[in-house]
Amino acid sequence: xxxxxxxxxxxxxxCVGASLGPESLLASGSEGGEVxxxxxxxxxxxxxxxxxxxxxxxxxxxxxxxxxxxxxxGDTVSVLDPRNLKGPMEEFQGAGEEEINALALxxxxxxxxVADDSGAVRVLELPGGKVCRTLHRHTNICSSVAxxxxxxxxxxxxxxxxxxxxxxxxxxxxxWTLNLQDVAEDEGDHQQRPGQLFNPPLAHxxxxxxxxxxxxxxxxxxxxxxxxxGTGSKLEQQGAVKAHSQGASQAHFVSFLSHPxxxxxxxxxxxxxxxxxxxxxxxxxxxxxxxxxxxxPRRKGKGKTKRKEQSQDKAKTPQKDEGEKEEAEVExxxxxxxxxxxxxxxxxxxxxxxxxHGDKVNWLCPAVLKGEHCVVVADQSCSxxxxxxxxx
Numbered sequence: 001x002x003x004x005x006x007x008x009x010x011x012x013x014x015c016v017g018a019s020l021g022p023e024s025l026l027a028s029g030s031e032g033g034e035v036x037x038x039x040x041x042x043x044x045x046x047x048x049x050x051x052x053x054x055x056x057x058x059x060x061x062x063x064x065x066x067x068x069x070x071x072x073x074g075d076t077v078s079v080l081d082p083r084n085l086k087g088p089m090e091e092f093q094g095a096g097e098e099e100i101n102a103l104a105l106x107x108x109x110x111x112x113x114v115a116d117d118s119g120a121v122r123v124l125e126l127p128g129g130k131v132c133r134t135l136h137r138h139t140n141i142c143s144s145v146a147x148x149x150x151x152x153x154x155x156x157x158x159x160x161x162x163x164x165x166x167x168x169x170x171x172x173x174x175x176w177t178l179n180l181q182d183v184a185e186d187e188g189d190h191q192q193r194p195g196q197l198f199n200p201p202l203a204h205x206x207x208x209x210x211x212x213x214x215x216x217x218x219x220x221x222x223x224x225x226x227x228x229x230g231t232g233s234k235l236e237q238q239g240a241v242k243a244h245s246q247g248a249s250q251a252h253f254v255s256f257l258s259h260p261x262x263x264x265x266x267x268x269x270x271x272x273x274x275x276x277x278x279x280x281x282x283x284x285x286x287x288x289x290x291x292x293x294x295x296x297p298r299r300k301g302k303g304k305t306k307r308k309e310q311s312q313d314k315a316k317t318p319q320k321d322e323g324e325k326e327e328a329e330v331e332x333x334x335x336x337x338x339x340x341x342x343x344x345x346x347x348x349x350x351x352x353x354x355x356x357h358g359d360k361v362n363w364l365c366p367a368v369l370k371g372e373h374c375v376v377v378a379d380q381s382c383s384x385x386x387x388x389x390x391x392x
Contacts, residue, residue, distance in 0.1 A: 001387065001388055001390075002385050002386065002387050003042065003385070003386040004383050004384070004385055004386075005038060005042040005376075005383060005384040005385075005386065006382075006383040007044065007383075008028060008036035008038065008044050008047065008382075008383075008384070009028065009030040009034050009036060009382040009383075010030075010032075010034065010382055011030045011031035011032045011034060011382055012030055012031050012362070012379075012380050012381065012382060013028050013029070013030045013362060013363070013378035013379070013381070013382060013383075013384060014029055014030055014031060014055060014056060014057055014362050014363065014378065015028065015029045015056065015057060015058050015059050015362070015363045015378065016028045016029075016059065016363045016364075016365035016376050016378050016384065017058075017059040017060050017061055017069075017365060018061070018365050018366075018367040018376070019061035019066055019069075019082070020061070020063055020066075021066070023040075024040065024061075024367070024368070025037055025038065025039065025040075025045065025061070025082050025083075026038040026039075026040070026365070026367060026376065027059040027061065027069055027071075027082060028059065028378060028384060029055075029056025029057065029058070029059045029071055029073075030055070030056055030382065031055045031056075032049065032053045032054075032055065033049050033050035033051070033052060033053040033054055033055065033056055033073050034047070034048070034049050034050075034056060035047070035048045035049075035050060035056055035059065035069075035071055035080065035085065036048075037069070037082045037083070037085060038384075040369040040370050041369075041370065042384075042386070045082070045083065045085075046082070046083070046084070046085030047085065048080070048085040048086075048087070050071065050073050050078055050088070051088075052073065052074060052076075054073040054074035054076075054099075055073060055074075056071050056072070056073050057072050057073065057099070057100055057101055057102070058070075058071070058072045058100065058101070058102045058103040059071050059103075060103045060104065060105050060112075061082070062105060062109040062126075063105060063107055063108070063109050064108055064109030064110070065109055066082075067081050067082070067083070068080075068081070068089075068109075069081070069082040070103055070105070070112060072095075072096070072100035072101075072102075072103050072114065073100075074096075074099055074100070075093070075094055075095060075096040075097070075098060075099060075100060075116065076091055076092065076093045076094070076095060076096075076100075077091070077092040077095040077096075077100065077103065077112065077114065077124070077129070078090070078091050078092075079091070079092075090129065092124060092129035095114050095122060095124060095129065095131070096114050096115075096116035096117075096118075096120070096122065097116055097118040097120045097122070098116045098117035098118040098120075099116060099117045100114050100115065100116045100117075101115050101116060101117065101141065101142065101143050101144070102114075102115040102142075102143065102144045102145050103115075103145070104145045104146050104147050104155075105126075105147070106147040106152045107147070107149060107150075107152060108152060109126060110125070110126050110152075111123055111124065111125060111126060111132075111147070111152070111169075112124040112126055112129075113145045113146075113147065113155055113157075114145070115142035115143065115144060115145040115157060115159075116141075116142060117141050117142075118141075118142075119136070119137075119138035119139060119140055119141060119142050119159060119161070120134055120135065120136055120138070120142065121133075121134075121135040121138075121142055121145055121155070121157050121167070122134050122135070123135070123155070123169060133169055133172065134172070135155075135157070135167055135172055135174075136172070137163075137165060137173065137174055137177070138157065138159040138161050138163060138165070139159075139161045139163075140159055140160040140161035141159055141160040141161075142157055142158070142159040143158060143159050143160055143202075143203060143204050143205070144157070144158045144159075144203065144204065144205045144206045144217075145157045145158075145206070146206050146207055146208050147208070148166075148208050148212045148229075149208060149209075149210050149211070149212040150211075150212040151212055151233075153168055153169045153170060154166060154167065154168060154169070154175075154212075154233065155167040155169060156206050156208060156215055157206070158203035158204070158205070158206040158217050159203055160202045160203070162179055162180045162181045162200060162201050162202055162203060162219075163177050163178065163179050163180070163203065164177070164178045164180065164203055164206060164215070164217050164225070164227065165177045165178075166215075166229065166233060166235070168233065175233050175234075176233075176234070176235045178225075178227060178235060178238060180201035180203060180217070180219055180221075180225055181200060181201055183201075183225065183238065183240075184201055184221065199220040199221050199222070199246075199247055200220060200221065201219040201220060201221040201223065201225070202219060202220040202247075203217050203218075203219050203225075204217075204218050204219060204220065204247070204248065204249050204250070205217070205218040205248075205249065205250050205251050205252075206218075206251075207251050207252045207253045207263070208253065209253040209260040209261060210253065210255045210260040211260045212229075213228060213229045213230075214226065214227070214228055214229075214253075214260070214261065214277075214282070214283055215227040215228075215229070216251045216253060216263050216277075217251065218243075218248035218249060218250055218251035218265060218266075218267075219247070219248055220247040220248070221247070221248075222242060222243060222244040222245060222246060222247060222248055222267065222269075223240040223241060223242055223243060223248065224240065224241045224243045224248055224251045224263065224265055224275075225238065225239075225240045226238060226239050226240060226241065226277070226280065226282040226283070227282065228282050228283065228285070236285075237281070237282050237285060238282060239280065239281060239282040241263075241275060241277070241280070243265045243267065243273060243275070243351075244265065244267030244268070244269050244271055244273075245267075245269045245271075246267055246268040246269040247267060247268045248265055248266070248267045248268075249266055249267055249268060249360070249361050249362070250264075250265060250266040250267075250361055250362075250363060250364040251263060251264075251265045252264050252265075252364055252365070252366055254274075254366040254373075254375075255366070256366070256368050256373060257373065257389075259278050261276065261277040261278040261280075261283050262274060262275070262276060262277070263275045263277055264364055264366055264375050265351075265364070266357070266361030266363075266364045266377065267360075267361060268360045268361070270356065270357050270358045270359050270360060270361070271354060271355065271356060271357065271361075272354075272355040272357045272361060272364065272375065272377055272387065273351035273353065273354045273355070274351055274352050274353040274354075274375075274389060275351050275352065276352050279349075353389065355387055357377055357379065357385065357387075359379035359380055359381065360379060360380055361377060361378070361379055362378045362379055362380065363377075363378040364376070364377055364378075365378075369386065372388055372390060373388065373389040373390065374386050374387060374388050374389060375387050375389060
């Protein structure tokens with residue numbers, strides 16, 4: 001049932017993006033600065049090699065302006081017209097402090113978030129590309145970034161420092177930070193399949209469900225770590241799905257299926273899987289699950305042990321009024337204290353659909369192509385593979 005889209009690239013495809021709407025296009029970026037725009041049938045509409053020939057690491061279509069496609073390459077973001085790929089309409093040079101790994105646009109297309117190798121997250125105003133915020137808290141490469149739906153001033157970032165952070169863009173400090181390594185240590189769950197190496201939970205890809213309150217983060221430990229954001233943007237609950245036998249490289253919530261909690265994942269094990277998380281205890285808090293309260297330490301710099309002890313003490317600080325929804329209040333609270341989050345046992349049920357793709361997954365893109373629900377897979381090759389989700 002899989003379809004191959006070939007001849008669009010001469011190098012390994014690193015990223016894929018889809019525009020919104022019934023006439024949506026797809027774009028893919030590969031090593032050496034190649035960008036290709038595809039029709040829904042897989043026909044090549046345009047091809048371009050960007051100046052400098054640095055790897056095209058992320059492609060995103062504007063939700064507000066269909067004629068704008070943003071592509072990161074090196075420390076630059078180029079703005080392209082997807083139907084007329086003759087060259088950049090605009091270039092935001094130095095948009096990243098170092099090489100950019102991921103881009104995200106808010107729902108109105110008025111802000112572009114840029115995650116780079118320095119660990120910084122920059123927010124650019126659109127149009128124009130003026131940097132309005134620079135967020136420094138990751139201590140290693142920032143690999144992924146996503147805006148929260150319905151909360152245009154909330155941004156999630158994840159990095160190879162094993163940290164997931166929620167930001168309120170009024171401030172330059174995170175509302176909360178979850179260290180995935182501490183979560184794994186707290187769970188004491190180092191049970192592994194025979195022959196499997198234990199990998200630290202480096203965070204590779206973060207996604208937010210369309211409801212805006214559920215986060216998923218694909219990590220090197222093979223898990224997709226789940227977080228629920230509660231009243232006042234607090235981290236309310238966290239848990240995990242053991243999704244892959246090797247590192248999980250991709251996790252994307254699918255917005256066009258029966259509910260917002262379908263998640264598609266891909267990993268270094270060559271597997272692509274579709275999960276129904278609607279009954280997972282992180283998503284459905286009333287689900288019966290063994291729970292316990294753990295501190296989610298906030299860290300920066302070195303001195304990790306001391307910082308952890310301080311944050312655990314601070315986690316005992318009394319919470320403010322539960323009904324308070326002003327983000328400014330939450331930021332003050334979160335800056336002073338780590339979030340105490342309920343930790344739930346991971347979902348034991350398997351994926352609703354499992355595909356043996358056979359090659360390490362670089363990128364996944366859920367898309368509706370000619371009315372058919374699909375997932376587009378980029379791997380180490382120079383072709384795309386399209387899998388229908390029609391079995392559901």
